[in-house]
Amino acid sequence: EPEVTQTPSHQVTQMGQEVILRCVPISNHLYFYWYRQILGQKVEFLVSFYNNEISEKSEIFDDQFSVERPDGSNFTLKIRSTKLEDSAMYFCASSDDLAGYNEQFFGPGTRLTVL
Amino acid sequence: QQQVKQSPQSLIVQKGGISIINCAYENTAFDYFPWYQQFPGKGPALLIAIRPDVSEKKEGRFTISFNKSAKQFSLHIMDSQPGDSATYFCAARATGSQGNLIFGKGTKLSVKP
Numbered sequence: 001e002p003e004v005t006q007t008p009s010h011q012v013t014q015m016g017q018e019v020i021l022r023c024v025p026i027s028n029h030l031y032f033y034w035y036r037q038i039l040g041q042k043v044e045f046l047v048s049f050y051n052n053e054i055s056e057k058s059e060i061f062d063d064q065f066s067v068e069r070p071d072g073s074n075f076t077l078k079i080r081s082t083k084l085e086d087s088a089m090y091f092c093a094s095s096d097d098l099a100g101y102n103e104q105f106f107g108p109g110t111r112l113t114v115l
Numbered sequence: 116q117q118q119v120k121q122s123p124q125s126l127i128v129q130k131g132g133i134s135i136i137n138c139a140y141e142n143t144a145f146d147y148f149p150w151y152q153q154f155p156g157k158g159p160a161l162l163i164a165i166r167p168d169v170s171e172k173k174e175g176r177f178t179i180s181f182n183k184s185a186k187q188f189s190l191h192i193m194d195s196q197p198g199d200s201a202t203y204f205c206a207a208r209a210t211g212s213q214g215n216l217i218f219g220k221g222t223k224l225s226v227k228p
């Protein structure tokens with residue numbers, strides 16, 4: 001069964017450093033998303049991406065964040081200068097927009113720890 | 116601010132019992148309501164979803180009940196099993212949104228054997 005994959009599973013970084021989280025969405029999907037989940041809290045939307053551009057973003061997704069689809073398979077989230085409060089689980093999701101309801105399939109997540 | 120309120124925060128059910136998780140929303144422009152199941156260390160997995168033009172949807176042991184006038188929807192797990200022990204999230208998508216799902220805070224379900 002096709003699945004979304006994410007690397008690395010755990011990333012530890014120092015405050016102020018740049019990190020890039022990688023995702024490989026399901027191959028025939030066209031819509032891509034990043035969410036985050038701070039430990040013990042709800043899943044929060046960060047950004048959606050379609051046709052090589054951001055289609056929607058939340059207040060959390062400020063200038064420190066960027067997304068990119070550098071090739072036909074990868075989808076990345078970059079945090080330019082990490083803060084302690086960026087520590088969270090980051091989930092990538094993808095959708096084929098079946099029936100227009102964007103049923104989203106999530107990856108296993110990358111746990112980001114900022115020290 | 117758009118919100119989805121979920122209750123209870125945690126739930127303990129005996130094997131074979133019915134687990135019920137409730138969600139309420141305020142924004143009437145939501146048009147899609149999925150439920151996600153999350154096991155520790157894993158990403159959320161889509162369990163079942165409903166659109167506001169139906170009042171109930173059943174898939175196996177899982178049923179969503181939807182009350183549009185009350186702006187409430189709930190997940191019922193019949194014949195709950197220990198393998199159902201997980202965190203369940205309700206979510207909603209605003210009409211016209213590009214897939215931005217607004218999640219509830221989650222319910223940790225424990226099914227005792």
